[in-house]
Amino acid sequence: MRALVVYESMFGNTEKLAEVIAQGIGTVMPTEICEVGEAPQTLAADIDLLVVGAPTHAHGLSRPSTRGEAEMMAAAAETHVRSEGIGVREWLAGLESGRTLSAAFDTHVSLSLPGRAARSIERRFQRLGLRVLDSRSFPVKGKIGPITDAELVKARRWAESLASTALAFDSTEADSTEAGRTAD
Template identity: 50%
Template sequence: MSRSLVVFESMYGNTEAVARAIAEGITAHVPVEVVEVGAAPAEPGDDVALLVVGGPTHAFGMTRPATRQDAAAKAGRATVSQGPGVREWLESLRDRPGTVGAAFDTRVVRPRVPGSAARAIARRLHRRGLTVGDAPHTFWVAGSEGPLLDGELERARAWGAALAAEVAVPAGGAP
């Protein structure tokens, strides 16, 4: 039986909340596991049919060690993700032809600046041979530490359900 895996990087908890909401949408169709990037397996397993990866947008793209340190310093507390981020995890991911991939990020709604971690994640998933069918999704936060805007978790659940419906295989066998 195929399953799905949602891997996230989160500084203040907003991206984690989105990842868990996406998983809630997926679970109606296929089994799902949600994993913080520091605990994500280097080899997700051949039974993973859907790999969803997300993180916050920092400095126009995916986080880097310096932007993660800045986020922790601004918060004055430990961040959710404290080790290597999605960028480093994707570099170590083996090629996965036949796996469906999807990318998401969280971004500050104002000021609206260019760049997107989700687009960068989608490009890297594609380079690893994943089929990235749906456009990268952005979920909006009110400020750098949040909160998420109203309705974003519902939007994440709906997107997760739509993604899972694409890879779900009914009891008869054919999709």
């Protein structure tokens, strides 16, 4: 059983979360992490857990126009955008997947606004036929962050729990498959 963590990040907050999440999952199973522009369009057969994260833009996943706005904000803050090119929206639109467990996460401003990127990712997972285990949102300070250490600790705990759930789910599936074989 292996996991793949894919992320899109504008100002580095979602990237930091993805790294912490990959470390947490890695305590339970081998885990690979990659930025969305480097992510494979077809999941390897041994990827049993796909975890995808993105920043919330305009109440959902980024679009080319909102990524352009993020680039302007980054320039004003004298920093650079981490994910240039495609975003999670476009990557998921072309993803070929198998029978994989999945989870989603996002970053968002601390304001109480409707819509989250994680929810948009979840809907796309369901359309792809992936089984969604969970999704989480993590607030950042201000419009460009940073993400707090407390949120990173929450993300690590969530990831460890997620990996344990996936492992338990995998063994339950194996048990039911084995039971079906002996009944023949």
